[in-house]
Amino acid sequence: MMNQEAQLKLQAYLDGELPAGERAAVEAWLACDAEAQLLLAELQNTGRALDGHGADVKLPETREFFWSKIEREIERQEQPEPVISRHQPVSVFWWLRQWVPFSGVAALVVLLMILVVHPGQSNAGQFGEMEIAADSMGADVFRDQEQKMTMVWFYDRSGDSQFTESSPLATVNHQ
Amino acid sequence: MKLSCFFHVPFWMAVCVMLTTGRVNAAPADALHMEVQLIWATNETSTKHKPIDADFAKRLGKTYRWKNYYEISQQAVSIPNGAVNTIKMSDQCKLDVKYLGGDRVEIVLTGEGKPVSKHVEKLALDWPLVLSGNAKNETAWLVVIKKVAADKAAKSEKAK
Numbered sequence: 001m002m003n004q005e006a007q008l009k010l011q012a013y014l015d016g017e018l019p020a021g022e023r024a025a026v027e028a029w030l031a032c033d034a035e036a037q038l039l040l041a042e043l044q045n046t047g048r049a050l051d052g053h054g055a056d057v058k059l060p061e062t063r064e065f066f067w068s069k070i071e072r073e074i075e076r077q078e079q080p081e082p083v084i085s086r087h088q089p090v091s092v093f094w095w096l097r098q099w100v101p102f103s104g105v106a107a108l109v110v111l112l113m114i115l116v117v118h119p120g121q122s123n124a125g126q127f128g129e130m131e132i133a134a135d136s137m138g139a140d141v142f143r144d145q146e147q148k149m150t151m152v153w154f155y156d157r158s159g160d161s162q163f164t165e166s167s168p169l170a171t172v173n174h175q
Numbered sequence: 176m177k178l179s180c181f182f183h184v185p186f187w188m189a190v191c192v193m194l195t196t197g198r199v200n201a202a203p204a205d206a207l208h209m210e211v212q213l214i215w216a217t218n219e220t221s222t223k224h225k226p227i228d229a230d231f232a233k234r235l236g237k238t239y240r241w242k243n244y245y246e247i248s249q250q251a252v253s254i255p256n257g258a259v260n261t262i263k264m265s266d267q268c269k270l271d272v273k274y275l276g277g278d279r280v281e282i283v284l285t286g287e288g289k290p291v292s293k294h295v296e297k298l299a300l301d302w303p304l305v306l307s308g309n310a311k312n313e314t315a316w317l318v319v320i321k322k323v324a325a326d327k328a329a330k331s332e333k334a335k
Contacts (some may be wrong), residue, residue, distance in 0.1 A: 129295040139292060147234045148301055154291065170227035 002035060010036060014043050206255045207274045207298070208323045213248045213264040216241035216307075216315040231319075240309070241315060251323070254280075264318060278322065282306075298322035 012018050013026045014158065030036050132139055140153045197306045202287040214227055216239055224245035226232065232244045247265065254274040271283040278298050282305055284291040296304050299322060306318040 070217050128297070132292040133290040133292055137291070141237070144238060149234065149238070149303055149305055150296065151238060151305045151307060152292070152294070154306070156309075 003041065006036070007039065010040055011043060013038065116139065176275040206253045207278065207280065208220070208251070208253045208325050209264050209272070209280075209298070210251050210319075210321045210323050211264065211270060211272075212246055212317075212321075213268065214319060215245045215247055215315040216243070216244050216317055217245070219237070220312075221245055228266065235305075239278065239317075244317070268316075268318065270320070272319065272320075282320065282322075284318070300324065 001079065009018070009022070009026060013023060018026065030040060107112060128141065128143075130139060136156050136157050138155050140155070142151045142153070143149075144151065176249055177312065179191065191244055212227070214235075215224065216235070220243055224247070227244045227246050234247055235244055236242065250264075252260050252262060252263055254271070254272055256274055256276045259271055259273040262272060267287050269285045273281040275295070281294060282294045282296065282304070286296070292306070295302070296307070298304065298320070301321075303319050303321040306320070307315055310316045
């Protein structure tokens, strides 16, 4: 049984790919080996059969253009890839979606703080302490929210107070 | 949801505003600027006395029954925090005003040399305190204590 190396050498001899020294050796081997002669004949027959039926593949472009494309692809693959940023440009609508809810909450918080921290004029009308020095006197306090005034009215309980009527705080000349 | 989405610009703006307003409100004023008026209320007209501001007279007329209000005296004072100012409104009337801070004042009304009343009130702009009582001939006296802005107080000082 012929080994694979011998078979390949016969195929190479048939294709004309052997150098002169090895070709002479193969011819000497064929002269004394009947099995090798049969294999050579079979290979020749197979070659003749394929020659008549193989389809030729024709490229749409010329050979030089085809190889230049391959060369360019190789060069492109050899170049380092550019860094692609993961951060995509943000659209206006994305910002609006983020701003609207938080802006509303922030505005509400600010409004509440203003009402709490700056209670406004109403606080002036709600705070107050008073002491009357004389038992014969009384006082009424009226906090007018509409007119924004705190009014204290002193009156005489006994009727003989020096504070009212007989001794007014303001001396006015009626002329 | 990432935690960073909660720390948004409007949120931090609100925090800054809150801190600012809280800080401003907490800081006590150095001095309280006031105007004190002694007013005579009457239904008679007088050419010898100066009428008070018409708008303020209208406000007084909503509560008091008198038609005319005349200014007897007016003073503008600035009271430092913790200090006491004595304001003489007339020969019979004076006020001892102590600034307690935070727009709160303690006012002692003295008439005829005797203490009449003591008040602790919080003053606010355009919210005057009016101490009042009957006077002769069915008239009335009013002591109006107003808080004024610092720039208005400065103008009053310059006018003097």
